[in-house]
Amino acid sequence: MYPTKIDLKAIKRFNTLPRRPRSPSGLVGNHWHFDLRFVYLEPPGHILFLIQPESTYIYTGRLPLGIPNKSQTLLFFPESGAEAAPEVAKALIHAFLDGFGIHQFDPKPPAPYAPWSLSTEDRELAAEVEKEFRRLGVREELCNIKATKAHVKTADKAFTQFWLTMIQGLSLPTPLMQAMVPPEGINFSVFKPRPWGEEETPDxxxxxxxxxxxxxxxxxxxxxxxxxxxxxxxxxxxxxxxxxxxxxxxxxxxxxxxxxxxxxxxxxxxxxxxxxxxxxxxxxxxxxxxxxxxxxxxxxxxxxxxxxxxxxxxxxxxxxxxxxxxxxxxxxxxxxxxxxxxxxxxxxxxxxxxxxxxxxxxxxxxxxxxxxxxxxxxxxxxxxxxEQEKAEKKREKNSNRYICAAPSCYIQASKGAGLLRCAGACDPAVKPSYCSKECQRVDWKNHKPFCKHGAPCSILTKERDLPAVSQGESGDVLTIPIAGPDGRPMMLSTSTMSPEMLKMVQAWSLGEKPEGGNKTLDELMSKSKSKSSRFEEID
Structure with missing residues (x-):
């Protein structure tokens, strides 16, 4: 997907570079500390950050190398030291071979040189870059990379100065400018992505x-x-x-x-x-x-x-x-x-x-x-x-807006408290409601795959529309369509009947005998304080 190979000639050149305990100037030690940082400025991407702690001389290079378009840098997004090491190792080698970029500007650049030693904060990245150096054939004395926090503060301070020059051209308001915190070095040792994906279902x-x-x-x-x-x-x-x-x-x-x-x-x-x-x-x-x-x-x-x-x-x-x-x-x-x-x-x-x-x-x-x-x-x-304003106006006209989500159930409630809402992870705007646990159990197979954040609504469209019924009582009212004495459809509303009883009444009105329906309509109504129930004719 992105270049990870390195020319063998480059390895040979790197292995022949002089390796000195002091820098070419002789004023500071020739030790270099590196880390990997994610620059979130658009277009975002990772950079290799190198610093010579004594002189605070720094070098940065976008990763992966060999990609001319900065918008392609998100091709490289390692989640472990092992994933990062091939690009980091290659970038380290080229940094020293190219004299930290000086060669492309100076007609008479100084001779390149190899580091005396390398270090990084992340122990996992240190170990993996060592392995990658050995795999590439880098000479052994350069393969010993120390994991240490000794230079972290120095590196962070130097990077902050570099960062300020990067964000100055963004023309942001002062508060936002101050909020653009410089990224720290990535530590793979303290983060592991959680197991990803779901088990395959036989369904x-x-x-x-x-x-x-x-x-x-x-x-x-x-x-x-x-x-x-x-x-x-x-x-x-x-x-x-x-x-x-x-x-x-x-x-x-x-x-x-x-x-x-x-x-x-x-x-x-x-x-x-x-x-x-x-x-x-x-x-x-x-x-x-x-x-x-x-x-x-x-x-x-x-x-x-x-x-x-x-x-x-x-x-x-x-x-x-x-x-x-x-x-x-x-x-x-x-x-x-x-x-x-x-x-x-x-x-x-x-x-x-x-x-x-x-x-x-x-x-x-x-x-x-x-x-x-x-x-x-x-x-x-x-x-x-x-949508909320429209819904509020609709609620004013239609108080019976809560309908049981089970496909075969037509019970409505005048208030949300009259139904049971799904307690799962589905978003509130698409949560189904049920008149009973039985309806919830029946609809679970349909709703289960949708019961997660970001999933669409699982509520299936009813076979026929349910008209709104005006609310006659101040309490919770359940309503269900039934067949009237003359065969015309009617709505039965009650504040005392259970959903199960309402469904039994509906079955009786249609000439059906529900399971366990061994009582007459009169008996059901007499035990449910029928004075609280009312019938309304559907237009």
């Missing part, structure tokens, strides 16, 4: 639903659908996903992706995350999405989807928190997703509203960038405000 329908949901969340057009149509479309997408996944194996999808198909790369990346025919693998998932982003043949929509899918890659890196570089990288991908297609997908808005905005209150630097993303969030807040 074909559930696998297809997860697959369809992933693409639904990064589809800008999905937001254009009315809420009443979302569930129906998800069922259609799920059915289409089932047919597609049956028609093409994951092995075939990988072959097509490796052959250069952008659509197949997206498909295979989602299969990896959903554990469909291939085990979840963070690095592999990100690899195929970055291929789409960097592709010359991918459409803007495909690239936007790849950026959207990567948001979850960064935000799911830790269980209870998110490290700074992951947050900034996720914001970058969300912003790019919008720029490409001119609108925000559900996944982008979910990240912005649920993660970015709360963290931006404490991390002010998040407010200084991502213009497209912040504009989209402002727009969404305006939409939410209008």
């Amino acid at each position: 074909e329908m559930e696998r297809a639903l997860k697959y369809a949901q992933m693409f639904h969340r990064v589809d800008v057009k999905a937001r254009q659908l009315p809420n009443s149509q979302v569930s129906a479309q998800m069922l259609e997408k799920t059915q289409a996903a089932m047919e597609f996944l049956e028609s093409k194996s994951s092995e075939e999808a990988q072959k097509e992706a490796d052959a250069g198909s952008d659509a197949a790369a997206l498909d295979y990346a989602v299969r990896i995350q959903c554990n469909i025919g291939v085990k979840p693998n963070r690095s592999l998932h990100r690899y195929y999405l970055m291929r789409v982003i960097q592709s010359d043949t991918a459409t803007k929509e495909q690239k936007s989807q790849a950026h959207g899918l990567l948001i979850d890659w960064f935000t799911s890196s830790a269980a209870d928190s998110i490290f700074a570089r992951y947050m900034f990288a996720a914001a970058h991908h969300a912003n790019q997703s919008i720029i490409l297609v001119g609108d925000a997908s559900p996944a982008v808005l979910w990240f912005g509203l649920r993660i970015l905005e709360p963290h931006a209150k404490n991390v002010l630097a998040l407010n200084a960038q991502y213009k497209a993303l912040w504009l989209a969030l402002d727009k969404r807040h305006q939409e939410i405000s209008k």
Whole structure:
């Protein structure tokens, strides 16, 4: 995906460079301390930071080497010392061979030289760079890299001065300028990404639903659908996903992706995350999405989807928190997703509203960038405000707005307290409510795949519309459609009957005898304080 090879001639040259205990000036020691830092200024990326502690002479180089376009630097996002070492080792070698960049400006540059010794703060990175040096054939005396915190304060102070020169050109207000905190060296030893992905489910329908949901969340057009149509479309997408996944194996999808198909790369990346025919693998998932982003043949929509899918890659890196570089990288991908297609997908808005905005209150630097993303969030807040205003007006006209989510149940409640709300992780705006635990149990198979943050609404459209009924009592009222004595549909409202009893009344009115319905309608009504119930004719 990015250059990791190094010319053998470069290794030979590096091995023959003079290695002195003192720098060429003879004034300071020839020891160098290095670390890896994530620069979150757009376009973000990682840099190798080198410092000679005694002289505080510094050198920085963007990683990976050999990429002319700075916007491509997120190709390199290591999560361990082992992943970082190949690029860091190569960058260290080239830094000394090129005289820290002086050769490209000075017609008569001084002769390059090798360090006497190297160190870094992160013990994991030190060990892995040592291994990489030995693998490349670097002479043994240069392969001993010390892990130490002795030079961290000096390195941080020097980098801060370098950082101030970087942000001066941003033309930011003074408070935001002061909030642009310089990044620290990455310590892989203290962070390990949590196990990623879900166990493969034997249920074909559930696998297809997860697959369809992933693409639904990064589809800008999905937001254009009315809420009443979302569930129906998800069922259609799920059915289409089932047919597609049956028609093409994951092995075939990988072959097509490796052959250069952008659509197949997206498909295979989602299969990896959903554990469909291939085990979840963070690095592999990100690899195929970055291929789409960097592709010359991918459409803007495909690239936007790849950026959207990567948001979850960064935000799911830790269980209870998110490290700074992951947050900034996720914001970058969300912003790019919008720029490409001119609108925000559900996944982008979910990240912005649920993660970015709360963290931006404490991390002010998040407010200084991502213009497209912040504009989209402002727009969404305006939409939410209008939707809430519209909903409030609708509630005034229709107090019986709470309906049991079970597909076969038509019980309505006058107040939210009259129904049981799902206590799972699904978002409040799409939480289903139920008239009883039995209805909740019946609907669980349908709702279970949706019971997670960011999932769309799982409530299925009823076979027939339920008209609103005016509220006659001040307390909680349950309502159900029944057949009147003359066969005309009517609504039965009660503040005393249980949902089970209401359903029995409905069955009796339709000439059916429900299970356990061994009592007459009169008996049921007499034990339920029938004076609290009322019948209204449906227009």
